[in-house]
Amino acid sequence: MNAGTFRSWQSIQQEVLRRIHAREWEPGEVIPNEADLAREFGCARATVNRALQALAESGLLERRRKAGTRVALHPVSKATVNVPVIRLEIEERGRSYGYERITRLESAPAPLWAAAAMGLAAGTPLLHVAALHTADGAPFVHEDRWINTDTVPGAAQQDFRDVSANEWLLTNAPYTHGDICFAAMAADGEPALRLDASDGAPLFVIERTTWDGARAITAVRLSYAPGHSIRTTI
Amino acid sequence: MNAGTFRSWQSIQQEVLRRIHAREWEPGEVIPNEADLAREFGCARATVNRALQALAESGLLERRRKAGTRVALHPVSKATVNVPVIRLEIEERGRSYGYERITRLESAPAPLWAAAAMGLAAGTPLLHVAALHTADGAPFVHEDRWINTDTVPGAAQQDFRDVSANEWLLTNAPYTHGDICFAAMAADGEPALRLDASDGAPLFVIERTTWDGARAITAVRLSYAPGHSIRTTI
DNA sequence: CAGTGGTCTAGACCACAGG
DNA sequence: CTGTGGTCTAGACCACTGG
Structure with a gap:
């Protein structure tokens, strides 16, 4: 009956979402296999596959060979930041961007957090x-960056x-x-000072370490000004 | 020459990654189109498409019809939390999980943050x-949750x-x-009290609002105990 | 063992946007 | 207008894993 109604993988995804949301397929329940859905929707199995894979990637479906596809019991929301x-x-x-380098030291002993993150001995x-x-x-x-010049001469x-290290390295x-x-x-x-933050004020901090295979490239601690938040959707 | 060497879309993805990383294809540069790559790799175009789409989704490639596929100049790292x-x-x-409900109020005026997040008037x-x-x-x-019973009777x-509201609602x-x-x-x-955190201690906080179409379901503020962090890879 | 998803193929048509 | 990616198809084989 639905044959011909659902032609693109996105429209199939929408229909599957609708059924999950309308409780036609309940959490934990096994849904029909790809071949059956393809027949119902009047499309090729590959098209159904594309739709279901996308939903599985987003955490709403769980798929296993032979066991089939089921609606996730506890959909793990995956927020992509x-x-x-x-x-x-x-x-x-x-807003207009400004950049100011504060210090640059050719060779300074790595602090504990950076050394640990890069898998090096403290003080390297x-x-x-x-x-x-x-x-x-x-x-x-505020950007507090440590670079392994062995990896990035x-x-x-x-x-x-x-040009900031942030941009140059990327x-x-x-x-x-x-x-x-x-x-x-x-x-x-220093971060507090530069950010005009009173001592002890809560700051949102991102620490990132990047690798070239097994070799650490750089570790950075980004301390954002008070009140900063990261928003996204799920 | 490569014909037959790269058969799966993952192996093609690896090879493309290698070329980007080895600077054979430089940032900003247009890479060969799908048909050419398919010929070079000795596989179907759909297989190349699958590999390149995955890389585009991860932000390493930028693809536009007619304009072709280029290596991203500023690869935006997408961290999936x-x-x-x-x-x-x-x-x-x-670790062993424990749960304790602190309070439950049938009807309380929504605080500003929750009302704003749900698109309701403050005090609803x-x-x-x-x-x-x-x-x-x-x-x-600590979970501070506000539920719209109009949407979820x-x-x-x-x-x-x-059973926590967190789990029940999901x-x-x-x-x-x-x-x-x-x-x-x-x-x-109260969160500070319950979390044994001294007043003013920096807490990691997640605020989440979920929707059923245009109707807000719930808004929650999760205040994590001091020292909590979220880790992921990119 | 057999059912299910995972993937590849060869070919086709289409949508979009660059020139 | 034309080249490029986006997608669909029908069929096939394979990999994994539940029973």
Whole structure:
């Protein structure tokens, strides 16, 4: 009866969503297999497959060979947080971007958090760059960065005075994978000073480490100005 | 020459990654079109398409009809944060889960943040539930939840004494979409008390609103115990 | 063992947007 | 207008895993 009504994988996805939401297919229940759905919808199995794979990726369906496809009992919402270059993050909000390098040390002993994140011994000498990114002149985020020049020799030639390490590394040191950590920390020391935050004020902090295979490229702690939040949809 | 070497879309994805990483295809550069790559790799175009679409979704490639596929100049790292049911979040860490309902009010005026998130007037009467989730007996996260019983009538019958609103709603009030916000806030009032956090301590906070179409289901503020962080990979 | 999803193929048509 | 990606199809084989 539905034959011909659902032609694109998106429309099939919509219909599946409708059935889940209308409780025609209940949480935990096995839904018909791909071949049956394809027949019902009057389309090829590959089209159904595309729709169901997308829903499985979003966590709403769970699929296993032979066991079939079931509606997830506890749909894990997967929030995708975009972490762009800071300059673009600011410009996309229609604010004017500013950058100021604070310090650059050719070789400084890595602090515990950076060393641990990069899998190095604490105190390993690394290239260190501290900088402040501003939006409409106001402090936006403080960048505390540690770079492994063994992995990225080119970084030693950069002074990061005009182009931030954030931006330079992203286009010049492609990474294979990375770790990222979101946390809340009390404002303290130089970041607090630069961000005009009173000592102990809660700051939103992102720590990120990127790798080229098994070799760490860089570790960075981004301390955002008070009140900053990250929004997305699920 | 490569014909026959790359047969699965994953292996093609790997090869494309290798070329990007090895700078054979530089940032901003247009790469060969799908038909050419399919010929080079000795596979069907659909297989190449699958590999390139996956890479585009991850932000490493940018694709436009007619314009072709290019290596992203500023690869936006997309971190996917899984937000599971709190009970599972704790149990997956191998810790024992505990739950305690603190208060339940049939009808309380919505605070500003909740009302704004749900698109209602401040002070709109809503069902309010406050609860504490514990891990190995220690406070883990404080749940401050506001439920729109117009949208979810069934919630009015629940006392949320044994099953948390978090869990009950996820399986009983499927949502079409939601907003989520990560922030850092100073510990204050009841959450601070329940979490054994000193006043003003930085807390990691997640605010989430879920919708059934245009109707708000619930808004929740999750205040995590001091030191909590969210980790993922990119 | 057999049913289910995962994937590949060869070919086709279409939608979009660059030139 | 034309090249490029986006998608659909019908059929096939395979990989995994539940029973």
